[in-house]
Amino acid sequence: MNWEQLLSLKRQGDTNKRLRKEQDETRLGFEVDYDRIIFSPAFRSLQDKTQVIPLSKTSFVHTRLTHSLEVSVVGRSLGRIVGKKIIEKYPSLKTTHGYQFNDFGAIVAAAALSHDIGNPPFGHSGEKAIGEYFKSGKGAQYQKELTPKQYMDLVKFEGNANGFKILNETKLGIEGGLRLSYATLGAFLKYPKASLPHKPTSHIAHKKYGYFQSEATFFNDLANELGMIAHEVEGEICYHRHPLTFLVEAADDICYTIIDFEDGINLGLVDEDYALEYLIKLVKDSINVKKYHALTTKAERLSYLRALAIGALINEAATIFLENEAAILSGTFTTDLLSKSKYNAQISDIIKISVEKIYQSHEVVEKEIAGYQILNTLLDVYCKATHNYHAQNQTAYDKLILKAEGAHFDYKNEDVYLRLISISQYVASLTDGSALEKFKKVKGLSV
Numbered sequence: 001m002n003w004e005q006l007l008s009l010k011r012q013g014d015t016n017k018r019l020r021k022e023q024d025e026t027r028l029g030f031e032v033d034y035d036r037i038i039f040s041p042a043f044r045s046l047q048d049k050t051q052v053i054p055l056s057k058t059s060f061v062h063t064r065l066t067h068s069l070e071v072s073v074v075g076r077s078l079g080r081i082v083g084k085k086i087i088e089k090y091p092s093l094k095t096t097h098g099y100q101f102n103d104f105g106a107i108v109a110a111a112a113l114s115h116d117i118g119n120p121p122f123g124h125s126g127e128k129a130i131g132e133y134f135k136s137g138k139g140a141q142y143q144k145e146l147t148p149k150q151y152m153d154l155v156k157f158e159g160n161a162n163g164f165k166i167l168n169e170t171k172l173g174i175e176g177g178l179r180l181s182y183a184t185l186g187a188f189l190k191y192p193k194a195s196l197p198h199k200p201t202s203h204i205a206h207k208k209y210g211y212f213q214s215e216a217t218f219f220n221d222l223a224n225e226l227g228m229i230a231h232e233v234e235g236e237i238c239y240h241r242h243p244l245t246f247l248v249e250a251a252d253d254i255c256y257t258i259i260d261f262e263d264g265i266n267l268g269l270v271d272e273d274y275a276l277e278y279l280i281k282l283v284k285d286s287i288n289v290k291k292y293h294a295l296t297t298k299a300e301r302l303s304y305l306r307a308l309a310i311g312a313l314i315n316e317a318a319t320i321f322l323e324n325e326a327a328i329l330s331g332t333f334t335t336d337l338l339s340k341s342k343y344n345a346q347i348s349d350i351i352k353i354s355v356e357k358i359y360q361s362h363e364v365v366e367k368e369i370a371g372y373q374i375l376n377t378l379l380d381v382y383c384k385a386t387h388n389y390h391a392q393n394q395t396a397y398d399k400l401i402l403k404a405e406g407a408h409f410d411y412k413n414e415d416v417y418l419r420l421i422s423i424s425q426y427v428a429s430l431t432d433g434s435a436l437e438k439f440k441k442v443k444g445l446s447v
Helices: 029-038 041-048 064-089 101-113 124-135 138-145 148-155 159-168 182-188 213-226 245-266 272-282 289-294 298-323 325-330 344-359 362-390 396-408 416-429 432-442
Strands: 230-233 236-239
Touching (some): 029 101, 029 182, 041 064, 041 432, 064 101, 064 245, 064 298, 101 245, 124 138, 124 362, 124 416, 138 148, 138 362, 138 416, 148 213, 148 416, 159 213, 159 416, 182 213, 245 272, 245 298, 245 344, 272 298, 272 344, 298 325, 362 416, 362 432
């Protein structure tokens, strides 16, 4: 892969090439990407989607929106650090094409801002709930009408693929979705492959999948435009990642490792003394002991250690990227950046505690159980009403459901797969609170 191609300013539907040296510096294309994401309804909905604890009413807890903003800030720093070195290494990027090191920061910041935009309500359990409906729930009846890849899109419903659809889907009056630059979309794609083959290797890009079959044509156009490297796995074409994806992933890893841990401490799920000990291990090379002991409150101590930890991990991730740039460009770098970190043991310890004390806490598990029931019910009501519409076997209730909710998904489409993916996308677009409200209404528990 080469940087000039990877930094493409092209947008879906363009017929003429966009040149960096002709860009308006006051309204740079990569910065336009960020603005379009910020003002999108899908991004705003993240303010009521869980990051740690579903339906939490405490101000301590991060939502997907605050998490995404923080990941974006970290990603911007990573991009700028790396971009400065890349421009120095390949001076023609600047002298011939007009690229600046801040462009890298803008691309990573925009991709990081949107990295959770496709996540369903109730965290990762929301993905599982949608998948379970089509795998072992009433949605399993549709398997015989779908191709293997189409069915896998549903039974392994993936927030990353849903996010790619949200960013690029053409709807009535909205040609090409948000029409982000190809560079930003490439950086967004953590898993540039279809849902099959499922986890064919241990390569980090094969862990999940990045696009639904409904976006396959556009994905291939994007990958080819960016010069992403194609390779065959189990008879299927997959692609190696856009290099900046590694920085987006690192920004996310840094934030959820440190900040989710901080949420757990503030909520009392993790003992403060125990937790501070782990954070201090992570920042032992940069901590000012005198300043730390002068801090009198838990919040101040946490804030100080969090800032040091994030700073240390940003520098570490950027260093690892630059040391492995050649392998990343050739597609032979097979893991996430922080797995190569000298802090890997400390990060693993913190994540292990977070899983045990936070993500699997009693409060989280109880609300995830409710989330499963809520999403299963909504999917069943919408799918049944849509199926009966096409079978010309509608009940009065089905008609009411489609009258109330049918504008939100493509229930009239003759293609079964497109109908089901549209319904799934709609359910995934709901916030924690709105999903609960709709559940109450379809069950007759509120009016």
